[in-house]
Amino acid sequence: MDWITIGSATDIGCVKEENQDYHTWHPREDDPPGRSGALLILADGMGGHADGAEASRLATATLLDLYLSHESDPVINTLQRGFIEANRIIFEKSADMLTAKGMGTTLVAAHIMGGKMQFAHVGDSRGYLINKTGITQFTEDHSYVASLVKAGVIAAEEAEDHPESHVLTRAIGLQESVMVDVSKQPLALKKGDYVLLCCDGLWGVVPDEEILARVRQIGEPDEISAKLVKQAVDNGGPDNITVLIARINKTGWISGLF
Amino acid sequence: MIGESIGDYEITGSLGKGGFGAVWKAKSHDGADVALKVLNPQALDNQKVVKKFFNEAMILARLDHPNITKLMEFFPVGENYAIVMEYVEGEELKKILKGFKGLMPFEQAYKIAHQCCEAFQYAHENGILHRDIKPGNIIINKTGDVKVMDFGIAKMSSTASHDTAASMLSIHYVPPERFDKNREVDARSDIYSLALVFYELFAGRRPFTATETSQIMFAHLNEIPDPPSKFSAALPKQLSDAIAKALEKDPDDRFRDFKAFADAMELANDDIDDATAVFEDLDLEQTIIVDTDTAPTAVEEKKKPTAMIAGIVAVIIIAGAAAGFFLTKKEAPPPGAATTSQQGPVKKDIAGPGTKNAKGFFEVQHPTDQSVMVHIPAGEFTMGSDQYSAEKPVQKISLSDYYIDKFLVTNALFQKFVDATEYQTDAEKDGAGLVRVGRRWKKVEGANWRSPDGVTGIDGREDHPVSQVSYNDARSYCQWAKKDLPTEAMWEKAARGPDGNEFPWGNEDPMEDTANHDSYVGSTTPVTAYEKGQSFYGIQDAAGNVYQWCRDWYATGERTPVDPTGPETGKEHVIKGGSFIEGMESLRSANRDRYEPKYSSFLFGFRCATGFPIEGLK
Numbered sequence: 069m070d071w072i073t074i075g076s077a078t079d080i081g082c083v084k085e086e087n088q089d090y091h092t093w094h095p096r097e098d099d100p101p102g103r104s105g106a107l108l109i110l111a112d113g114m115g116g117h118a119d120g121a122e123a124s125r126l127a128t129a130t131l132l133d134l135y136l137s138h139e140s141d142p143v144i145n146t147l148q149r150g151f152i153e154a155n156r157i158i159f160e161k162s163a164d165m166l167t168a169k170g171m172g173t174t175l176v177a178a179h180i181m182g183g184k185m186q187f188a189h190v191g192d193s194r195g196y197l198i199n200k201t202g203i204t205q206f207t208e209d210h211s212y213v214a215s216l217v218k219a220g221v222i223a224a225e226e227a228e229d230h231p232e233s234h235v236l237t238r239a240i241g242l243q244e245s246v247m248v249d250v251s252k253q254p255l256a257l258k259k260g261d262y263v264l265l266c267c268d269g270l271w272g273v274v275p276d277e278e279i280l281a282r283v284r285q286i287g288e289p290d291e292i293s294a295k296l297v298k299q300a301v302d303n304g305g306p307d308n309i310t311v312l313i314a315r316i317n318k319t320g321w322i323s324g325l326f
Numbered sequence: 327m328i329g330e331s332i333g334d335y336e337i338t339g340s341l342g343k344g345g346f347g348a349v350w351k352a353k354s355h356d357g358a359d360v361a362l363k364v365l366n367p368q369a370l371d372n373q374k375v376v377k378k379f380f381n382e383a384m385i386l387a388r389l390d391h392p393n394i395t396k397l398m399e400f401f402p403v404g405e406n407y408a409i410v411m412e413y414v415e416g417e418e419l420k421k422i423l424k425g426f427k428g429l430m431p432f433e434q435a436y437k438i439a440h441q442c443c444e445a446f447q448y449a450h451e452n453g454i455l456h457r458d459i460k461p462g463n464i465i466i467n468k469t470g471d472v473k474v475m476d477f478g479i480a481k482m483s484s485t486a487s488h489d490t491a492a493s494m495l496s497i498h499y500v501p502p503e504r505f506d507k508n509r510e511v512d513a514r515s516d517i518y519s520l521a522l523v524f525y526e527l528f529a530g531r532r533p534f535t536a537t538e539t540s541q542i543m544f545a546h547l548n549e550i551p552d553p554p555s556k557f558s559a560a561l562p563k564q565l566s567d568a569i570a571k572a573l574e575k576d577p578d579d580r581f582r583d584f585k586a587f588a589d590a591m592e593l594a595n596d597d598i599d600d601a602t603a604v605f606e607d608l609d610l611e612q613t614i615i616v617d618t619d620t621a622p623t624a625v626e627e628k629k630k631p632t633a634m635i636a637g638i639v640a641v642i643i644i645a646g647a648a649a650g651f652f653l654t655k656k657e658a659p660p661p662g663a664a665t666t667s668q669q670g671p672v673k674k675d676i677a678g679p680g681t682k683n684a685k686g687f688f689e690v691q692h693p694t695d696q697s698v699m700v701h702i703p704a705g706e707f708t709m710g711s712d713q714y715s716a717e718k719p720v721q722k723i724s725l726s727d728y729y730i731d732k733f734l735v736t737n738a739l740f741q742k743f744v745d746a747t748e749y750q751t752d753a754e755k756d757g758a759g760l761v762r763v764g765r766r767w768k769k770v771e772g773a774n775w776r777s778p779d780g781v782t783g784i785d786g787r788e789d790h791p792v793s794q795v796s797y798n799d800a801r802s803y804c805q806w807a808k809k810d811l812p813t814e815a816m817w818e819k820a821a822r823g824p825d826g827n828e829f830p831w832g833n834e835d836p837m838e839d840t841a842n843h844d845s846y847v848g849s850t851t852p853v854t855a856y857e858k859g860q861s862f863y864g865i866q867d868a869a870g871n872v873y874q875w876c877r878d879w880y881a882t883g884e885r886t887p888v889d890p891t892g893p894e895t896g897k898e899h900v901i902k903g904g905s906f907i908e909g910m911e912s913l914r915s916a917n918r919d920r921y922e923p924k925y926s927s928f929l930f931g932f933r934c935a936t937g938f939p940i941e942g943l944k
Binding site for chain 1: 340539541543547763845
């Protein structure tokens, strides 16, 4: 696919004992030509032992499965269904386990085709759009502190250092039902734009301006991802770090079809 | 899982899942039904949380009330712990409320409310807060009686909020003061949450109808709810008023305790009859519909609490817990009790001046500032540790006799010094001091020892440790008092004792009542407060409250084995002991950090030491 370049990097960070992030995209190099457009998925798992890793993997796999088996449905509907299905599966799975503690995950997915992007999202992993004007976060954090800021209780700067900055208000797999955020309108993408998905292991320690600077400086998604991950590690790496980036090389009605 | 055994219990069914684990129905060996949860301590990040949980369970275990579900047993299973609770056949109030198309019959609602008041009043009288009251935590059994569950859960959540583990939070029943991280929640917070439950009980709907988290928060903070009587014409005014008062935004405006709330909710029999009669006339739904979860909205909680910390289970308390295993009626030993010494105190038999303290060491009053000082007899002690490179190596150090302040130097003492010498501290000269705001340090104008955080003064805190004092300031005080700062070795020996204890009281992790740490209190505390956490030799606040300056310049590596005083020169001086903000790692007696002599922070204070004997001692 030459209309889009996708790259990623992931790292366990400096503090955690295992990497509970999971990410994937479609199509990958060796995938047979099929579904048009590109789908990026990123998940940040939580839960003791390997539960978090299992949750993020399971959510991603469930979503991808549904996406590939429902080509004719509108993408945004499929994504939403996929999120809900992932939630059901993980919730039920942990109910069966003797000791599943809070097995769940964040989940964010972006679909790009023909110069348009749509997304679905639950949790505090983020999606950013980087273009000529700058860097914009297109997802809204489902976190306790983000709600405090939105409610006017604390200022945005206080949110970073708040002792409860990691408490979520929504996640996949922790409750019987989940409310999924989806893009209300598709976002327009131009040649040279970037879509970046990441977990809080990145945005929690690397400010937006720095992410933007790296993207502009480096250009190649794989390299950008690697550099950003390294930056996060250098800044202390308190959590797992995963970055998934897509660069739009061409738009127009024909792109995204191959 | 069904058919498997855990301990003496056989799992017979599933009772659902919460945010942190499944609940099972099980049969005990004598055929009784119980509810069983398995708690995986490894998933709880560290043993510290499990231990706190134990302590909580022991306190909670003293509760014995017909409207509170009983904790029956608590035992280890492999790497996990199993919690066995009374099995209650019934339905969550949450589901029951959903099942009513109109209002619940008044008599039923009033009975539920009345029993809730009794349960919480009882718990509060025994010093227990629930902290997570919601309809999902109130079970109505087959006889229509209330069983409240999940006491104590949210206390554990406060531990978790310091962890980096993400977790869920649902905020429909959370009091407004909860959103301000600096405020304490107390009995009045439980009153607010219960009032929301009562509102739903009597008005048939929630006072705030927002569904989005930030809007719900906003409502709690700013929206004044309609009185419940607006939605239930026959509701006695007394109850409507009581609920409205309990829903006041400012805790000071609510009832001051549960007894007051319960009293306000108490109706005379005539009034109950009148209300019941009116409701019957209105011909409302009379039966409880017990099933059906129709399309729940996203932020609705499920049957088991999705508390902020994953892994901590709802427990309900009950009678008689011993440390961890089968619950008996024996009183468990209080945490941090006298297990500090691994051998007896060093018996040097110096019939020193002064009186013996609780640890068997002599205490005197210093002639200049009248502070109580403890005599640390000459002898060896184990200094340093293997855990951090700055603390290596572990060494046997020999010290001569000396005295060290039993308590941190207080604001009162420092005031005396300033009155006598007109001394100006570094922060006063600078016009600012360092204060930690969130995770960042900020130089706050006007912060100095008279107002360590730059905002509140020290009135009423004369007995708190002086803080926002630099090494230079501490040294100046010592000079005036004819004492000195302790060397790091003197400090460490006095703190941990001769045998390499990790903490002043021994090797158990710090608890809320042994040290002022981990922002449990969020500020300094009186220097005499944490008696439970006193060291091997009887000094207090050797862990937590404020960090203490030592005389030494900072260096690492091997120390002089006899009376070490650190290197001749350096750039920074050693501080020890942790602070009211710090977590347990910094509370370890071997822990050390270093700062420039004029560095002034609201977390730093000091204590003094002198040689032996003291001149001019009476």
